Amino acid sequence: MNTELTHWTGPQGLPRFDLIADADFSPAFDRELAAAEAAMEAIAANPEPATFENTIAAMELAEEGLNRVLSVFYNLAGVDSNPKRQELQREFAPRLADYGSRINMDPRLYARVKAVAETADRLAPQDRRITELALRNLTRAGAGLSEADRVRMAGISARMATLTTEFAQNVLTDERDYVLPVPDDRLGGLPDWLLRSMRAAAKERGLTGQIVTLNRSLIVPFLEYSADRALREVAFKAWAARGSGQGAGGAETNNLPLVAAILALRHERAQLLGYDDFASYKLEPEMAGNAKAVENLLMQVWGPALNRAKEDEAKLTALLRDDGVNGPLEAWDWRLYAERLRQREHDFDAAQVTPYLTLDAMLGAVFDVANKLYRLEFQPFTAPLWSPDVRAWRVTRDGQLMAIFLGDFYARPSKRSGAWCSSLQVQHKIGDGQRPIVVNVCNFTPPDSPDAPAFLSWDDAHTLFHEFGHATHHILSDVTWPSISGTSVAQDFVELPSQLYEHWLEQPVVLDAHARHFETGQPLPAELRDRLLAAGKAGAGFGTTEYLESALVDLAFHRGTPAKDGMAQQARVLADLGAPSAIPMRHATPHFAHVFSGDSYASGYYSYMWSEVMDADAFAAFEETGNIFDPETARRLEDTILSKGGSLPADELWIAFRERMPGVDALLKGRGLI
Incomplete structure (x- = not known):
């Protein structure tokens, strides 16, 4: 076995990607999966009475080698896919599902965790938290079910692993080809x-x-x-x-048969566990708690967004008529005429701004904001990574290592679309402890020559800030246990740090310092900057409507009896909403990877907006001080949220920071809808 997959020897503790071949993954996976199974079996079969140390703490360490192998593999499968890696994904997915089912539904393990949980009030706070979460996870996985139902749950998990992997690979193929x-x-x-x-x-x-x-x-x-x-x-x-x-x-x-199968299996799993439907199951541990609360939030925003979209539609149709087109405004027309309307109403052309938004300039802005808020410093270094385009930095504070940060910013045919933040390893304090290795992945258009800059759109710049907001959640994590580290929080809380970080991009002081013309080095002119910021809210009706359509369709998919025809249900939901035909869903059903390439955002796509309610209110906390870099507010944000991971329920973390729950008004104002 290639030991580089489990004992990383590269600079700053990174894996030596140049020493890892695709052929290395299967033997490493076989060995580490067997090691994890043996470790979990030893915990479950331990004849000694269950204690926190011999059960909960031991579980935290049992899969360390497997996690290291999989973190390297799944990172590469996302950023640099090839036929062999896709084949391995299809091979690994059902085996991991089978392993997870056997562990999560082992009645011996369940009994031991339950025994520790019964005396959890004697434990230290973080120990008590991971004990409670372990019991909840096993219960929700089906460990308390009858043997027959546990067997069926295992079969569902294995089949789901195959279906969701196939869904993601189909989308990648259509995009790539x-x-x-x-x-x-x-x-x-x-x-x-x-x-x-x-x-x-x-x-x-x-x-x-x-x-x-x-x-x-x-x-x-x-x-x-x-x-x-x-x-x-x-x-x-x-x-x-x-x-x-x-x-x-x-x-x-064709992903549509997969959609029907995935929805049916999710519903069956929820009913086996005693829930009415998958939405009830999925939302129970989230901040929202139930589907009605989610629907209430989304519909509070839907009305103002739809009204604004209809106002814009009338204006765009008039521009379409000016071009001599007598038919209806179509989905492929909206963005063109919206850009023209923005130029007309705000005397703004986005093409004027792009020369000031190079990747290097915006990275400088990202790092400068992190320094002003959290005193983080970034030192670049070289390492053998998966592509020559990938960059690496040491992240320090007061001379102490906080994290390793990797940025893979350019689109490649082999890379999954979109943008995301992941980690090769998370922060924890077990033994000698470890600092996180965080990866931000984007799909920006690369420069057209080696010595030319890469240009970002305003939307790209937001994406860069957004993903680094997730990175701060990892970088500043300060917990004992890996299972509650970094972004291991409620799904509808995880987007708060990322969406909050975007606010600093829109501050004049940040743009004045970093938005520089790629040829002259001159700053973005103040009057152009002000028109950019004013025009930023011009498309709020469109952007909010297309997002809400996707969120409400996702919610509908998982409430009640699942649809056999996903496209027909999508059409019914949009018709009931009165959604404009020229504004299709941001992510239509056949390529809705958030929802169908895994369970993370299933019945959870709403979480971006749930978090946005909080991020608008959180940024207001800085504005109220008169200093968007107020050190006391930044320290409180770090101490109450960014460093805490999942060590407390999300609502408790929020209240500790803001001392009250937020309302929707700040969101509507921030989007320019009121």
């Missing part, structure tokens, strides 16, 4: 920076000219600027077709 060449005589309206990106994408694929791919950082600006309506329609329909059986992969990447 689609290319739309754009002839030289059909480039009208496209700014120079976008043309450079389109040519760079073509060059990366060994093609000439310029192309559109389904990378969000490429297709969205194409839809915003292309004057060629027919090409916009072709590109948009390809984007919308991912996973539908009409995408680049054809019938072989």
Whole structure:
């Protein structure tokens, strides 16, 4: 076995990715899975009475080697997929599901954890917390069920692992394999920076000219600027077709049968555990608590968002008529005319800002904000990582190592779409303890030559700040146990740090310091900056509506008896809402990876907005001091939320910071909807 997968020898404790081959994963997985099984068996079969040390603490350590192997593998599977890694994903998924089912439904383990939990009031606070969580997790996994029901639960888990893996791979295939060449005589309206990106994408694929791919950082600006309506329609329909059986992969990447099967299995699992439906099961441990509370929040925002969207639709239709088009405003028209309307109403053209938003400049802003708030410092270093594009930094405070931070920022055909934050290892204090290794992944368009800068859109810049907000949750974590470290919190609380961090991007003092023209080095002119910030709320109706459509469809999928036809239920929900046809869901059912490539956001896509209610209120705490970098407020935020991980329930963490629960008004104001 390649020991590099479990004993990392690279700079700053990183894995030596240059010494790891795909052939190494299966033997390492076999060995570490067997080791984890043996460790868990020893805990379950221990003849000694159950104690915190021989049961709960031992469980925290039992899977350490397996976690290290899987953290490397799944990181690579997401950022640099290939046929062998996809094959391994399909192989590992059911075996991990089977292992998890046997551990989580072992009646011996359940009895021991339950015995410790009965005397948990004698434990230290964090010890008591992980004991309570361990019991809750085993109970929700089905450990208290009859033997027959435990067998069925195990079968559900194994089948779900296969289905969700297949769903994600189908979307990746459709995204990876689609290319739309754009002839030289059909480039009208496209700014120079976008043309450079389109040519760079073509060059990366060994093609000439310029192309559109389904990378969000490429297709969205194409839809915003292309004057060629027919090409916009072709590109948009390809984007919308991912996973539908009409995408680049054809019938072989049709996710709709998988959706029906996943929903049915989730419902069956929830009913086995005594819940009415999957939404009731999933939301019980979250801040929201139940589907009605989620629906109430979303519908408070839906009305103002829809009203604004309808106002904008009328204005955009008028612009469409000015171009001589008599038909209805379509989904592939909205972004183009919204950009034109924004230019007209705010005298603002996003293309004017892009030369000031290089990746390096915005990274400087991200790190400067972290320094001002939390005194973090970033020292770059070199290491053999999975791509030459990946960057690495030591993160320190007062000379002490806080974390290793890795940034993989550029789109590649082999990379899963979207943006995310993950970790190769989490912070904990067991034994000598360890500091986190945090990874931010984005899909920005790479520069068109080695010595050219990478340009970000305003949306890209928000994404950069958002993902680093997640990273702060890992970097500042200060807990004893890995199971409650960093972002291991309620799903509808996890987006608070990320969405809160985005607020600093929009502060004039940050832009004035870091938004610099890539050629002249001159700062973003104040009047252009002010128009940018004013125009930022111009698309609030569209952005909020497309998000809420997805969140409400997700909720509907998991309430009551599951639909056999996901697309038909999607259509019913949108019709009942009165959703504009020109504003489709942000993530339509066939490529709704948040919901169908795993359970994390299933019946939980609402959590972005639930967290946004809090992030708007949290940033107001800084504004109320008159200093957006107020050190006392930053220290309180770190002490009560960012350092605590899941060591307390989310509502308790929030109250400790703000001393009251937030309301929706700050969100509506922040989005410009009131």
